[in-house]
Structures are given as structure tokens and as C-alpha cells.
Amino acid sequence: MAERKKVLVAGATGVVGLAAMKHFASEGVDTIAISRRTPRQTYGASHVSLDLLDSDACAAFAAEHGDITHLVYAALFEKPGLIAGWREADQIDTNDAMLRNLMQPLLQSARSLKHVSILQGTKAYGAHIRPIETPAREDRSEVEHENFYWKQEAYLREVANGAHWSWSIFRPQIIFGEATGAAMNLIPAIGAYGALLKEKGEPLHFPGGAHAVLEAVDADLVARAIAWAGDAEAARDQIFNVTNGDVFTWRGVWPSIAAALGMDVGKERPMQAGAWLESKSDAWAALAKKHGLTEPDLKALLGESHHYIDFTMGSGLEGQLPPAIVSTIKLRQSGFTEVIDTEAMFAKWFAWFQAAGYLPKP
Structure with a gap:
């Protein structure tokens, strides 16, 4: 008899949260998703509108959902303008409070909790502030700097000490997926940039600056890695880098x-x-009116993602930037071995946005 599973996904309108909600619900797993905004589609999951900064609302929610067995925490608070907020104390404290507000009452009510996954990223290695080791490894390449990752991780380790449940932390590279209005999803941002140029009869000009070798990761692949970790003994209390498995340059994939x-x-x-x-x-x-697109409000489509274009493409910089490469050997040796070609990933997501009416069809 299969073990009962009920998954709670926090941050259901974000790039990873949406992908996780879609994965579990599409697999027939009992899935409940929470976010302030309502997802365009829930794929069969139950959605509850919840503000993770409202501790009373979180407590009331947890009291009604004591049958949760797996928590995927993909919620994220980012400030307008995106980049500057990454090292600011109020943003760090806000993200710390959001996790605590949800987990503290959930740990009281969810007596069958088995696994918790949270998201970090390659900012754990200081990729946004300095050159990183090549490749950066989970066990020796962290860089001490201001970041909410450390507060969330310390809290997770503290409450898991001696508990019957385990945790996994994922550090994806640049994530691409189907979320709209997200903080960091370059698919709608690049797609809108291209569509506006095409409307004027122009080709797809390359707007970037300095050269850099990077890694990407498909949001659906991250979701499957999270699902694997929820049941894998090798993933208990472990941190994993996760990427598509190849490298890319923006000029190369353009x-x-x-x-x-x-x-x-x-x-x-x-x-x-x-x-x-x-x-x-x-x-x-x-x-949008001319092509009958789904979202005529550009801000609602992009969220803060347009700021991410300039950051990842090295706009305003010249020459060659140090590579931002992480090792995924630990993840593969632990048992999750999926890969996807990054060019195929771009084709997949632009086709999805076109089919869903967010971008004009080619």
C-alpha cells in the first residue's frame, strides 16, 4: 500500500513554486498551494490565498492542515528594483520571518511531517558580489555575506534537530519557467523584449555586455529534484546544487x-x-490588443524580472567576466541524474508562453 502523501507548496506563483505545484498535482498527489496571488492555473491543486507575513493567518492555516507530510518552501520576498535588496537587512529579516511564521505552527499541527525542502541559490557562493570558485561546491565554497539564506538555514537546522522529519536545500542556477509576474523569470522578459522589437520590424538585437559562461536550470527539472528529495534517503539533511547539466553563454544561445x-x-x-x-x-x-494576448499589463507580466536581464547579461560591463559554474556531482551521485539541453529548454518555454497567449505566436 502506497504511503499517504500531502504536499504543501509555499510560493505557488513563483518560478519554482508553480513548477512544484504543477508537478505534484499532475502526478495525482494531494497538493495544497499557498501564495498571496492566485495562480493562473492550479493543475488540480487546492489553492489558499495566504500572506506569510501574517503570523495569525499562518497559525490558523496550519491548524486546519495538520495532515501535511511534505513542505516545499519556495516563497520569496524581493524588493522593487531587485538587485539592491539582496543584501539589505529588512529584506533578509522579512524572508526569515515568512519561513518561521509558516513553519512554527505547522510543526505543532503536522505530526506526520516527513520532509521540508527550501530554496537558496548560487548567491550562497557570492556569485552576485565576487568571482566564485570553479566549480562551486556545496561543502566548501560558501561565502560569508549578508543573505537571508543563512537565517533560514539556521532555523531549519535548529527545528529539525532531533525531529522525525528531514530537510533538503536546493541551490539552482538561473531558473527558467512558466511563472508570470515573478521576481526572476527571464522567459517573459526576453520574450516581451523580442516581441516589441519584432512589432517595429526589427530583428532580435543582443542587449548584453560582458561575456560570461553560465548555467541554467529548467523549473520543471527543479520540481522533479524536489519530489525526488522528499522520499530519497540520500537527500536527508543535504544541500544540492542543481542545473540543466550543461553550460551556456548568452551570445551562444541567442x-x-x-x-x-x-x-x-x-x-x-x-x-x-x-x-x-x-x-x-x-x-x-x-x-497585446493587436495580437489578443492574455496579459496586456507589462508590469504584471514581468514582475521584477526585467531587472534580472541586465544583471545576468552583464549590461554596462565589458570584457570577460569570471565563470559562474557550480558542481552538480553531489546531486547526481545521490541519485537524481536528470538533465536537459539548455537550448531545448528555451525552445520549450517560449513555445509554452506563445501557446498560452502571453507572447505572440511566431
Whole structure:
């Protein structure tokens, strides 16, 4: 007889949370998803609107859901403008409080809790502030700096000490998925940039600056890794880097992105693409009306993701940046071995956004 499982996904409108909700619900697992915004589609999961900064609301929710066996904590608070907030004390404290507000009452009510997964990222290695080791490894490459990761991790270790449940922490690289209005999802941001150029009869100009070798990860792949960890003995109380399994450069994948958008490759035209997109709300609304798109509000489509374009593409910088590469050997040797070609991933997600009506069809 299969063991009963009920999964709680926190942050159901984020890139990873949405993918996790979709994965578990589509597999027929009893899934409840929480977020402040309502997902466009829940894939069969039950959704509850919940503000994780409201401790009383979290306590009331936990009291009604004592049958949770797995928690996927993918909730995230980011400030407007994105990058500057990563090291600011109020953002760190807010993310710490959100996890505690949910977990403290849940630990009292969920007596059958088996596993908790939380998300960090390669900022654990200081990738946003300095060159990192190549490759960065989970057991020896962390960089001491201001980050909410450490507060959340310390709390998780504290409450798990002597408990009957285990935890896993995932550190994905640049994540790509189907979420809209998210803090960091470059698919709608690049897609909107391309669509606005195409509407003017222009090719897909490359807006980046400095060269860098990077790694990506498909949100669906992260979701499957989280599902694996929830039941794998080798994942108990472990930290894992997770990537697609290959490397990429923005210039290298740009022709594939252009093809997915039905465009020719344009010139190298260094610019602050995020600021450019912020000025195109009216143009996007007109384009959305013309093509009958699902989301005419550009801000609602992008969230803070347009700021992420400039950061990841090295806008305003010149030359060669140090590579940002992490080792995924630990994850593979522990038993999760899935990979996806990064160019295939881009094709997959742009096709999804086109089919869902968020981007014009090529």
C-alpha cells in the first residue's frame, strides 16, 4: 500500500513554486498551494490565498492542515528594483520571518511531517558580489555575506534537530519557467523584449555586455529534484546544487532564442534592457490588443524580472567576466541524474508562453 502523501507548496506563483505545484498535482498527489496571488492555473491543486507575513493567518492555516507530510518552501520576498535588496537587512529579516511564521505552527499541527525542502541559490557562493570558485561546491565554497539564506538555514537546522522529519536545500542556477509576474523569470522578459522589437520590424538585437559562461536550470527539472528529495534517503539533511547539466553563454544561445521567437538575429546593441522595457507599457498594451494576448499589463507580466536581464547579461560591463559554474556531482551521485539541453529548454518555454497567449505566436 502506497504511503499517504500531502504536499504543501509555499510560493505557488513563483518560478519554482508553480513548477512544484504543477508537478505534484499532475502526478495525482494531494497538493495544497499557498501564495498571496492566485495562480493562473492550479493543475488540480487546492489553492489558499495566504500572506506569510501574517503570523495569525499562518497559525490558523496550519491548524486546519495538520495532515501535511511534505513542505516545499519556495516563497520569496524581493524588493522593487531587485538587485539592491539582496543584501539589505529588512529584506533578509522579512524572508526569515515568512519561513518561521509558516513553519512554527505547522510543526505543532503536522505530526506526520516527513520532509521540508527550501530554496537558496548560487548567491550562497557570492556569485552576485565576487568571482566564485570553479566549480562551486556545496561543502566548501560558501561565502560569508549578508543573505537571508543563512537565517533560514539556521532555523531549519535548529527545528529539525532531533525531529522525525528531514530537510533538503536546493541551490539552482538561473531558473527558467512558466511563472508570470515573478521576481526572476527571464522567459517573459526576453520574450516581451523580442516581441516589441519584432512589432517595429526589427530583428532580435543582443542587449548584453560582458561575456560570461553560465548555467541554467529548467523549473520543471527543479520540481522533479524536489519530489525526488522528499522520499530519497540520500537527500536527508543535504544541500544540492542543481542545473540543466550543461553550460551556456548568452551570445551562444541567442540564435536559438531568436528562432523560438520567429526572429532573425540582430546586432550587438548594448543597452539597459530592463529600463527600456519599463518605458514600453503603452506599446505592450497596444501589441497585446493587436495580437489578443492574455496579459496586456507589462508590469504584471514581468514582475521584477526585467531587472534580472541586465544583471545576468552583464549590461554596462565589458570584457570577460569570471565563470559562474557550480558542481552538480553531489546531486547526481545521490541519485537524481536528470538533465536537459539548455537550448531545448528555451525552445520549450517560449513555445509554452506563445501557446498560452502571453507572447505572440511566431
